[in-house]
Amino acid sequence: MMSQAGATTWRLVKLAAPAAIIAWAAVSSWYAWQARPIRSSTSSPLPPEGAATVTPEEQAAAAKLFAGVQDRQQRFLAVVEAAKVQERDGADADAVREALAAAMKAAAAGDVEAVDARIATAERMLDEMGLGGSSVAAGGTAAAVAGMVARIEPAYLLGRELLTEGHAAVEKLVRRASRDLTTGEPGRAAALLQLAADLSGGETPAPAAATVPEWFTALADAPPTTATQAEAEAAVSLAEAMAASESPAPPVMTLVKRARRELDAGRPNEAYWWAGVALNALGIAEEAVAAR
Amino acid sequence: MRKALIIFFCITTWRLAEGLSCPAATVLFSPFDSLAGWSVRSVGASEAGIVHRPNSMQAVELTSRGGTVFLTRELPLADVAGCRLTVNCLVESDAIVPGVQLSSTGKVHLAVESPEGLAHYSARFSGTSPLHREGFSADVPADARRVVLNLGLEACSGTARFGRLVVENDKRGIHPLDLSQTANAGHDQLGIEAFPSGTVEWEGIPFRIMNADDHDGSDCFRLRGIGHDDWPANTASPIPAGTCASAIYILHGALGGRETSETPSAIWSASFAGGQDNGLSLFEGREIGAIGRTEDAENWQVAWQSEAADGRPVTFGVTKWVVYSDAPLVGLSCRAYNGAPPVVLAITVVEEPPAPPQEEGQFDEMGEGFSEGE
Numbered sequence: 001m002m003s004q005a006g007a008t009t010w011r012l013v014k015l016a017a018p019a020a021i022i023a024w025a026a027v028s029s030w031y032a033w034q035a036r037p038i039r040s041s042t043s044s045p046l047p048p049e050g051a052a053t054v055t056p057e058e059q060a061a062a063a064k065l066f067a068g069v070q071d072r073q074q075r076f077l078a079v080v081e082a083a084k085v086q087e088r089d090g091a092d093a094d095a096v097r098e099a100l101a102a103a104m105k106a107a108a109a110g111d112v113e114a115v116d117a118r119i120a121t122a123e124r125m126l127d128e129m130g131l132g133g134s135s136v137a138a139g140g141t142a143a144a145v146a147g148m149v150a151r152i153e154p155a156y157l158l159g160r161e162l163l164t165e166g167h168a169a170v171e172k173l174v175r176r177a178s179r180d181l182t183t184g185e186p187g188r189a190a191a192l193l194q195l196a197a198d199l200s201g202g203e204t205p206a207p208a209a210a211t212v213p214e215w216f217t218a219l220a221d222a223p224p225t226t227a228t229q230a231e232a233e234a235a236v237s238l239a240e241a242m243a244a245s246e247s248p249a250p251p252v253m254t255l256v257k258r259a260r261r262e263l264d265a266g267r268p269n270e271a272y273w274w275a276g277v278a279l280n281a282l283g284i285a286e287e288a289v290a291a292r
Numbered sequence: 293m294r295k296a297l298i299i300f301f302c303i304t305t306w307r308l309a310e311g312l313s314c315p316a317a318t319v320l321f322s323p324f325d326s327l328a329g330w331s332v333r334s335v336g337a338s339e340a341g342i343v344h345r346p347n348s349m350q351a352v353e354l355t356s357r358g359g360t361v362f363l364t365r366e367l368p369l370a371d372v373a374g375c376r377l378t379v380n381c382l383v384e385s386d387a388i389v390p391g392v393q394l395s396s397t398g399k400v401h402l403a404v405e406s407p408e409g410l411a412h413y414s415a416r417f418s419g420t421s422p423l424h425r426e427g428f429s430a431d432v433p434a435d436a437r438r439v440v441l442n443l444g445l446e447a448c449s450g451t452a453r454f455g456r457l458v459v460e461n462d463k464r465g466i467h468p469l470d471l472s473q474t475a476n477a478g479h480d481q482l483g484i485e486a487f488p489s490g491t492v493e494w495e496g497i498p499f500r501i502m503n504a505d506d507h508d509g510s511d512c513f514r515l516r517g518i519g520h521d522d523w524p525a526n527t528a529s530p531i532p533a534g535t536c537a538s539a540i541y542i543l544h545g546a547l548g549g550r551e552t553s554e555t556p557s558a559i560w561s562a563s564f565a566g567g568q569d570n571g572l573s574l575f576e577g578r579e580i581g582a583i584g585r586t587e588d589a590e591n592w593q594v595a596w597q598s599e600a601a602d603g604r605p606v607t608f609g610v611t612k613w614v615v616y617s618d619a620p621l622v623g624l625s626c627r628a629y630n631g632a633p634p635v636v637l638a639i640t641v642v643e644e645p646p647a648p649p650q651e652e653g654q655f656d657e658m659g660e661g662f663s664e665g666e
Contacts, residue, residue: 158362159360164403166396198392201392246394252392252394
């Protein structure tokens, strides 16, 4: 039986964004996702009542708010799409659903800051789901990140020293993880490191580490990627085309999908960065990515 | 699709190699009779070692169980910067299962790091395949900082064997050979009063004359011949080469040589990787001239001339021996036959552009191409 909260969540999205209707119509499994009950997640930072009830009045109010700000609407829809993909890949996205429902309630209340915060929470949850392709062993703490770094360190350092082909994608993920840890996002850092481990051929057993090594911390200084919308679109399109022809492993597909989600959410810099990682993992060298 | 891309990549790179117009020089030849000069680096469960393949071929065998194992070395910048490199290697694979990334396969890989960034060149393979050749060409900028060659398995599982690796640049290759293990005489001992020292230059080709003081008084080698039945019949050991070769130039002369002869005074043999041999018979007055002869012979041109104390000329000449093989020259040996004793001062191997590698077809255990009808 479809839960009321699930049904109303997506009904509201239909009202708020016509594009979502098209997206839903294209995905036949979508209704199965709606039908799954929302479970209370103790790990979720959301209040447990967050997704319980979204009234028709709240839906209408939220629709108005979303319709008025396209960027916010894009982000919301991108999270919805990503959550659907995650569930198709076997992940449990109920906590994301709850966050989105909470975002709608906040929207209905006219609390724009809360809406953005809830959407950001949902985005972070998606990140911490291991970016879809892998399970996150870490618990989102700095200590967990240190443990992850210790386990991938041999493969990372070998790739860096021998200038291996597979190192480019790993390097980007590890650099981003370093930056996330520095900015207080250990959960996201752990998810990125797990993905880096998947790409670099697995982890190596390592003794527990209390802190991350200096080389890892030093990577945080890397400048952020910037790209125009056109550059991002080109990179994402190339990654999708390559993925379609090569049928890569799930972690690589996750990168491609993430790039698409970022593009759909109106974040070209992020989209370009993820597409760059995906293209590296698809065997496209750095200069070819930059030349796009 | 992946296999098709790899094949396309290899064919493309070989076509690039065909377009080379410059001579080539061997930067590296590894027959893998040892791992000297290489490092084995790995992450995860892996094995590495030298194995013997059929027909006496040796190979390095690398096995990975989901991790990475590479045989790796840096190429000397002096030999590769500003050059187009051609890398080719015999490869055999057993049940290689690709890993997560498209580059997570067995491979021959060259990484070129320069101020402009990092460029990768590779020939990737997976699955199970018989012995075949993998290779590519790579442009190395003049300001390259590091050039790393990796053979092995990256983030995948399976076994790969690598044999007979050759890396060439697009320069003319000139390689004076080391005769120190073959030297068995000093010129004084042979009654030759005048003798070159240092380097003899002939038509742009250098011949390095051994310093007798560094070799127990020996500065040449001689073999048995008329009037000297007690001299060695063969070179004591093969003269090591370890380079590709288009022609071998021998600086030598026949002691008491005649104008002509019915039988060769000596027979040279060149051994190439894969077992192929080339031979050269030295007939007096044709491929070898008498020490003191001042006129060129058919394939023996006077390259150094001096006088003995009594005014008689002392000469040595160069014989050009053209060899035909895509495989690297492993070594040279010489045996006396029936004629004047040959006296050899120096040997230099010269590389001209390599023949284009075969794009398609099959290779036998020795890596030599053969057609379907054979």
